[in-house]
Amino acid sequence: MEPFKYHDMLNIPYFSLDLWEKEFPHLVVGFSARRNGEDIHCRNYALHVGDRPEQVIENRKLLAKQLGIPFTAWTCGEQVHGTHVEQVTAADRGKGCDSRESAFSGTDGMITGEPDILLASYYADCVPLYFYSPDIDFVGVAHAGWKGTVQGIGIQMVQKLLQLGAKREEIRVAIGPSIGSCCYEVDERVIEPLQQVISEADTLQTIAVSHIPGKWQLDLRQANAELLKREGVSPGHIQLTKWCTSCDKDYFYSHRRDRGKTGRMVAWIGKRERGS
Template structure:
């Protein structure tokens, strides 16, 4: 069974990490879905694509309230396929909720420990990475395309959490829905830098299946999971989705499948408190 469980209530289709929400009751964590046949703006959560910013803000408001937050808690970044990670404090709550200018700039990872803050990140094939350090109550989300993966944004988030006092055995990671190896063909421009950061050829063979002498089918989810396990994250603490955003047209936008003209899903994580 996939750790990302689909549910639809009040006309809001989403995936939740049920295991985390049951184990850590204060957490709210998940990934948005779409409905087949709806136009690209209808379930779009990102302001940098589409033609209807008002619809995006309304989508954010409805989703935030559905998971027991408010639009004023929605906190996000302008993603650039890099590895800058920002720590969100109380005064950062709501950055980027209604416009791109106030979001964290040039940032692909956010983390915090503050209650009643909802960290949000946007996707249409890249890998969403979720983090929870149970011993210090810190949570985070990171956007990992192939560039972020080979630049090790996942391990860099782990380092940030350790610098705040987290112990590696208490860090939990979830690797969310993204494009799968079935649909993600890459060439040596991606494979060569990936080979440099993985531990050995065996790991590379597991995440990149040769298609032709110059093409590979890449499992970007497995690559991120491998990099995290390589630095000591316990295998039992890593959840990994099997959903492919390119295959599953009923649920997901896909930049590759849709030729770049598509909306964005949102990955969110937050912690409720008094």
């Protein structure tokens, strides 16, 4: 079953991770969208793609309002395709909400146990990994492109949750809209590092299929799911979307399809103050 649900009857189009929001009503979890292929300025949420900052900040404010979360809760990192995970405290609330300079530097993963913090990260094909461990009530989000995937950003997120006392069998992961294997052709530059971490040929064949010598159709969502299972996350606790950012152009920007000149969607997760 598709875990993400599109909402179009509202002012701001977006997908919510319905499955989690129903089971854990204090969570707010989702992924932004555009409507009918709007241009890059309409629903771009990232400050690093040459868009006017005032427009981006306005887009963020409108989305926060739609979600019923204060804009000052919006907290983000400067994504560098690395594996650093930051634990976000109450004092960090709002870092990066209105400028790149105030975001966590060199940070692709964030976790927090604090309510009223909206962890936000930006995408145009890379894979958003959402985390929730109900036993310690911590949420997290991580940006996994192919580099972050093979370097183990998902594993770092699990490790951080375990250090905080989470039980492996409690950890939930959702893998959100991103480029599908349908549209993601790669060469040995990507496949060789992937083989270093998933060496079994039969498993690799389910993740990267080759129809042309030297080219593979890579399923980066499955690669992340496989690495998370190896880290002990229960397969029943890993949810995968079917949305492809390249195919589904009415809804999404795609770095590859749009040849690098495009906007960014935002993935978010946070906890509302209980009872609010």
